[in-house]
Amino acid sequence: MAMDGYDRRVISYPTFTELSNILTQWFDILHNVLEHGMPTFIVKWREDHVPSKERQREVFDELDARADALNSWALVRWRNKELGEYYIRFVPIETQEKSDSTTNYILFIATLATMGIGGFLQATSPVFLTLFYPRGWNLFDVFLTTIIFMASIMGIIFTHEMGHYLTAQNRGIEATLPYFIPGLPELGGTFGAFIQQKSPPKTLRDLYDLGVAGPLAGFAVTLVVLLTGFFLSVPVTAEQLVAIENAFPNMTGSLPVPYIFVLLEMLFQDSIPAGGTIYLHPVAFAGWVGCLVTALNLFPASQLDGGHALRAVVDSEQHKYIGYAAIALMFLLGFFLMAILVFLLSRGGEHPGPLNDTIPISNGRKLVFVLAMIILILSIPPLGFSFF
Numbered sequence: 437m438a439m440d441g442y443d444r445r446v447i448s449y450p451t452f453t454e455l456s457n458i459l460t461q462w463f464d465i466l467h468n469v470l471e472h473g474m475p476t477f478i479v480k481w482r483e484d485h486v487p488s489k490e491r492q493r494e495v496f497d498e499l500d501a502r503a504d505a506l507n508s509w510a511l512v513r514w515r516n517k518e519l520g521e522y523y524i525r526f527v528p529i530e531t532q533e534k535s536d537s538t539t540n541y542i543l544f545i546a547t548l549a550t551m552g553i554g555g556f557l558q559a560t561s562p563v564f565l566t567l568f569y570p571r572g573w574n575l576f577d578v579f580l581t582t583i584i585f586m587a588s589i590m591g592i593i594f595t596h597e598m599g600h601y602l603t604a605q606n607r608g609i610e611a612t613l614p615y616f617i618p619g620l621p622e623l624g625g626t627f628g629a630f631i632q633q634k635s636p637p638k639t640l641r642d643l644y645d646l647g648v649a650g651p652l653a654g655f656a657v658t659l660v661v662l663l664t665g666f667f668l669s670v671p672v673t674a675e676q677l678v679a680i681e682n683a684f685p686n687m688t689g690s691l692p693v694p695y696i697f698v699l700l701e702m703l704f705q706d707s708i709p710a711g712g713t714i715y716l717h718p719v720a721f722a723g724w725v726g727c728l729v730t731a732l733n734l735f736p737a738s739q740l741d742g743g744h745a746l747r748a749v750v751d752s753e754q755h756k757y758i759g760y761a762a763i764a765l766m767f768l769l770g771f772f773l774m775a776i777l778v779f780l781l782s783r784g785g786e787h788p789g790p791l792n793d794t795i796p797i798s799n800g801r802k803l804v805f806v807l808a809m810i811i812l813i814l815s816i817p818p819l820g821f822s823f824f
Contacts, residue, residue: 450475450506455526458502462495466521474525481520492795493639500638500791504529509636512792522794532610532634540613547616548586550625555585557621558718563684567670567715581718588661588722589624593729596654597629600741603649607642610634624725628733637790640748644797647744648808651734655811658726665720666700674711694727696814724817731816732774734808737762738782742812745805747787748797755787769818 452468455475459465463479470476481487487495496512503510508526515521558564559581565573597614604611612632619627637643672680701708708714716724736746737759747755759782767775 450508474527476525478515479522479524486520489795496792509791512794514794535612537613540615543616546618547626550618550621551586551589552582554621554625555582558585563680585718585722588719589725592654592657592661592726593626593629595657596650597631599649599653600631603646609637628729639790639792639795640797643790644745644748644801647741651730651741655730658723658730661719661726662723665717665723666704668717669714669720671707671709672712672715673709692817694815694817727815728817731812734812735762735766738778747789749802749805752786
């Protein structure tokens with residue numbers, strides 16, 4: 437998950453003359469004022485129309501570079517899109533201290549430990565040992581299963597966060613290393629991870645790429661983990677199901693599975709006995725956790741990854757109402773605590789957006805957003821439906 441943690445403090449500003457000299461290279465200045473303690477301009481393109489997206493990007497990239505040299509961010513919003521008029525406010529750059537990575541490493545080791553406990557519980561389950569090692573097992577079998585489980589689930593989470601981190605680095609967004617969150621061993625040993633933004637994205641494109649990079653990268657690894665897990669899983673007949681339940685009462689159960697599990701079961705249906713099922717390998721359970729993490733992050737709400745991407749597709753007002761609908765759906769699906777947390781962190785439903793909120797993203801990126809929402813639908817396990 438990518439979370440923003442930047443703030444702004446009042447510092448010295450460049451002069452109006454310096455800023456006017458920059459803006460008049462491309463714009464006519466209609467008005468300027470010191471608003472909220474910050475130099476604010478109303479400007480209009482010198483041409484009679486708004487230029488192409490390529491030209492807009494070229495101009496605003498140059499404006500950003502010139503503003504950076506004056507220790508400022510250029511905050512750009514439309515005043516009148518039809519007339520090509522903007523509000524441009526120069527906000528002081530907030531320079532933050534370099535993060536101490538000690539906490540990141542401690543949390544990483546702690547998460548490995550809880551994942552290891554989770555993998556050990558999976559590897560020592562009597563049902564698992566009976567089905568996967570009918571001729572007997574040894575400590576190496578337990579150790580290997582535990583390590584494979586840890587590698588699978590950490591591979592998903594780590595790739596997800598690296599997607600965010602590397603995108604931030606590429607876009608010039610200051611960000612911390614990932615903060616991994618230890619979790620309940622029974623649920624894989626992790627509650628995911630997040631990076632903290634220390635500076636804002638400059639454009640809608642940057643905001644969008646930062647949002648989708650993590651979930652898409654993590655989902656790619658999740659698919660590999662799921663396929664591997666299904667190949668390692670064991671088919672079980674109806675008679676074996678009864679025998680297992682009798683031998684190990686109250687030690688078997690089922691999880692609500694996302695649609696992608698249903699699709700994979702269709703691919704492996706030839707190996708499933710009539711009336712039976714397949715007993716999933718711990719690696720497949722790691723894939724289930726990966727689906728859960730991917731789906732929760734992709735919900736188009738608030739500061740979630742999907743919320744960042746949505747804000748790059750629609751305006752602030754539409755984002756707010758779609759976000760509320762997404763939170764309600766999250767609640768209906770049984771993710772009560774997550775829904776409440778996202779609601780409380782939603783900042784009243786508003787998303788700050790990037791510094792420049794005026795250059796739309798490409799149609800290709802909009803299509804990828806649709807793909808991301810399809811991945812959300814395929815990946816979300818409907819916990820609430822299991823209670824009906």
